[in-house]
Amino acid sequence: MLFRFPASTRFWVVSALLSIVALAGCALAPSVQIQPPAPSTIRADMPRANSIDVEHSQAFAHWVDEFRTSARAAGILDATLQIALDDVRFIPRVIELDQAQPEFTRPVWVYLDNAHSIQRIARGQDKLLQLRPLVEPVAARYGIPAEVLVAIWGMESNYGSFVGDIPTIDALATLGFEGRREQWARSELLAALKILQNGDIDRAQMIGSWAGAMGQTQFLPSNFLAYAVDADGDGRRDIWNSLADVMASTANFLASSGWRDGQPWGFEVRLPAGFDYARANPEVRQLSAQWTDEGVQSMDGAPLPALTDSSILLAAGARGPAFLVGPNFRAILRYNNSTSYALAVALLAQRFAEGPAVQTPWPRDLQLLSRSQLLALQTALNERGFDSGTPDGMMGPATQRGVRRYQLSLGLPADGYPTLDLLQRLQ
Structure with missing residues (x-):
């Protein structure tokens, strides 16, 4: 009899499967029905592994069947469901990566060191020169600097060279079944089915990251439905293969997320002696002129550029650099809700425009908590x-x-x- 495990039990089953199957040296077959190892590979001490294999396979298949029913009720056609789910597979590696996201597990300075390599900066500047005829009209239409669009492109797929290799349907089904973020994963999986049904991409080409983000600028399926643009006029929104669609979709996302044309994302600042660090809080927002009145200064002593709703950001605490950030920084955060990521994009775009690197030393002796x-x-x-x-x-x-x-x-x-x-x- 098939039954549904609660999220906590599913997580235990997945964790046990990962460790025991790794010891047994067996691999999961690429389908809902996960096969046990061939008889010739079964050791005398493996009956528990086989038991968990079967149990896990049945539980995952049952979860998929239940999701199929709810998706059908939400308007997904049987033909789409067959294409998407008949061969869906559980991917253990997705669970491992979900628990080790670099923007949340590395110190910000290590993340920025990797993001701002000499090669990435130089390649981005070259791409800007090569693609100006394509990118600048998009930047003008949406009010997003070309440097920011290319910086996101560089961060997300190394300028289109790697869009990920994990089938989006499989990744989201794995995350949904695992249970830690089941409702979110179910919602994104339903959005992915709608994309397939709309004909924007086929299942084989719908690939991306372990988290279900897709294409050259890594849109989640729900964001694809809301913001993707058919800029080249071919009748499909293709963020995997059409660079025009990639840039327009990214610009549309930022413009719809509160980007304010003509304002900088922010800039590094010096805080006055005796500054109340409790005011370095994203909830404390005011004009840059008001921060000037409190003694906050630019790094070169020039007047602070005009910023509305700006706040002080201390990405590494009181000992690290300070930044004054505004609405455009928060728009980047909506793209990826990680301070390290948003700083990486903003500062990379700044370097493309021959702007300065961070001048205040990072407190590299601080140990980030696990x-x-x-x-x-x-x-x-x-x-x-x-x-x-x-x-x-x-x-x-x-x-x-x-x-x-x-x-x-x-x-x-x-x-x-x-x-x-x-x-x-x-x-």
Whole structure:
């Protein structure tokens, strides 16, 4: 009898499968029905592995069947469902990558070192020169600088050289079945089926990252439905093969996400002595002229460029560089909600335009907390009365507020940056 496992049980089954199957040296077959190893490869100590193989296969197949029913009710045709789901497969590697995203697991300076290699900067400048006839009309139409469009393209697919190699349908089905973000994955999988049904791309070409992001600028299926553009007029929105569609779709996304034409994304600044680091908070927004009145200065001493709704960003705490960022930085964050990513795009575009690199040294001696350490920090903060939300091992606004309150209680700069020293104090 087939039955549905709850999310927590599915995660245990997946984790057990990954470890036991790795020991057994067997591989998952590319279909819903995952086959056990051939008899000649079965060792005497493997009956538990076979049992979990079968159990996992049945559970995944049942999840797919249930999703098929809900997708049909949402208007997906049987022909589309057959093409998309008849050979769908579970991909263990997707789960591993989901738990090790570099923009959330590396210090910001390491992430930027990799993102801003000499080769990537030089190649991006070359691409800008080569593609100006294509990119500049798009930039003018949507009000997005060409440098920003090429920077996102460079970050997401190394200028179109690698769009990913994981079938989007399989990746999203894997994430949905695993259960940690099931509702999100189900929604994105349904959007992917709508893309197939619309005829924009076929299943074999719908490839991308482990997270379900697709094409040369890595749109999630829901964002594709909302923002993708058929710029070359061929009747399909093709962000895999049409560079015109890639650039127009990316520009449309940013323009629809609040980009303000004529404003910079932000810039590096110097903070005055005695600055209240609690004001380095994305919720504290004001005109750049008001920050000037508080003693915030540009790096070269020139007047701060005009920015509306701007806030101070400390990506590495009080010891690292400070940036004044505005609405356009937040538009990049909507593309990928990672401060490291948004800084990488903004600063890469700045380098394309012969602008400066970051001038203030990064505090490279600081140790970034691991996910388990951050989970311990959140738990300890909550136990001490400094509410940091539900402990999940991920840094978010609630955790930052809890860290700030704890820092204030100790008389430390309230920059909201979690450090190993803070964790040790709490413990």
